[in-house]
Amino acid sequence: MTVNELKQTANQIRADAVTMIHDAATGHTGGAMSAADILTALYCRILNVYPDDPKNPDRDRFFLSKGHSCEGYYAVLAHRGFFDKKELATFSRAGSRIIGHPNNQVPGVEVCTGALGHGLPVAVGAALGAKRTGKGYRVxxxxxxxxxxxxxxxxxAMAGANYRLDNLFAMVxxxxxxxxxxxxDVMALEDFKAKWQAFGWDVCEVDGNDMEALVNYFEGEHAKDKPHMxxxxxxxxxxxxxxxNKAEWHHKVPSDEQLTEAYRALDVKGASFK
Ligand SMILES: [Mg+2]
Incomplete structure (x- = not known):
């Protein structure tokens, strides 16, 4: 996909995610929207994945550690062909496998996540596994x-640097x-870049809602012998x-009028799964 196609796709992913949240009357709107460009860049251009063979041993591994932002993740997996888009309409309904945090019963989802702080430890293990078995996949x-x-x-973070996991790409x-x-205010992170550098990581910063910047980062050169942040x-x-930029939208559900406003702002006709 070209950068322009990726931008349009990211907005469709946003529209699908916000529709899922509206229709289910539950979900995590704010984080699904902020991460939509990253997920779209990864799944529609960067990751080496096999939608028809999701467990192919050579696949790149992706872990959504901020599991509550799963609506955009499910939408991009469906868009990429891991499962039928129509299933997105079952989000958070009784009996659905498309539930409120990533569920490994869904094709393409590696592990259940959402209890925060678990994704990176698992990713370190997957990256170390690749090194020890001579596999070329990235994590x-x-x-x-x-x-x-x-x-x-x-x-x-300590373990990733200790094992020199330059096949590991973590993102915040x-x-x-x-x-x-x-x-x-809650738990200050700054100087955040200096913290990761002090832990021995190769750290870059980009505008994570700038598709071209994201693609350039992932397709660019990366340091050897260090994990990447x-x-x-x-x-x-x-x-x-x-x-x-409103914290209350972490877990808020849009009204009918706001859903219409969202489609207009995103310049899409509506959800792609209806
Ligand atoms: Mg946040």
Whole structure:
């Protein structure tokens, strides 16, 4: 996909995710919107994945550690062909496998996540496994910035550098907000880049809602013998004028009128699964 196609796809992913949340009357709007560009870049251009053979041993591994932002993740997996888009209409309904945090019964989902702080430790294990078995796959892990208060993140950060896992690409959706307010008020992270560098990681920062910047980062050259951290500066609620940069939209559901406003702002006709 070209960068322009990726941008349009990311907005369709946003529209699908916000529709799922509206229809189910539950979900995590803000984080699904901020991460939509990252997920679209990865699944529609960067990751080496096999939708018809999801467990292919040569696949790149992706872990959504900020599991509550699963609506965009399910939408992009369906868009990429891991399962029928129509199943997105079952989100958070009784009996559905498309539930409120990533569920490994869904094709393409590696592990159940959402208890925060678990994704990076698992990703470190997968990357170490690739090194020890001579496999060439890469491992990607997307975390939230509120999630950085979890101690297990920093244990994994030490291990990733210790084992020189240059096949590991961790990312933080740095939208500056978490469920209860600003990350700097709840559990201050800055100087965040210096912290990851001190743990021995190769650290880059980009605008995480800039598709071209994301593609250039992932397709560029990367340091050898160190794991990689991308601090992706994003806007929580990105694309929805009523939700941008508002912590209350971490877990808020749009009204009928707001759903219509979202489609207009995203320049899409509506959900792609209806
Ligand atoms: Mg956040």
């Amino acid at each position: 990607y892990c997307l975390m939230g910035d509120g999630e950085q208060a979890e101690g297990s993140v920093w244990e994994a 959706d740095r939208n500056g907000l978490q469920i209860s307010g600003s990350t700097e 991308l601090i992706a500066h994003t806007i929580k609620g990105k694309g929805l004028p009523f939700a941008e």
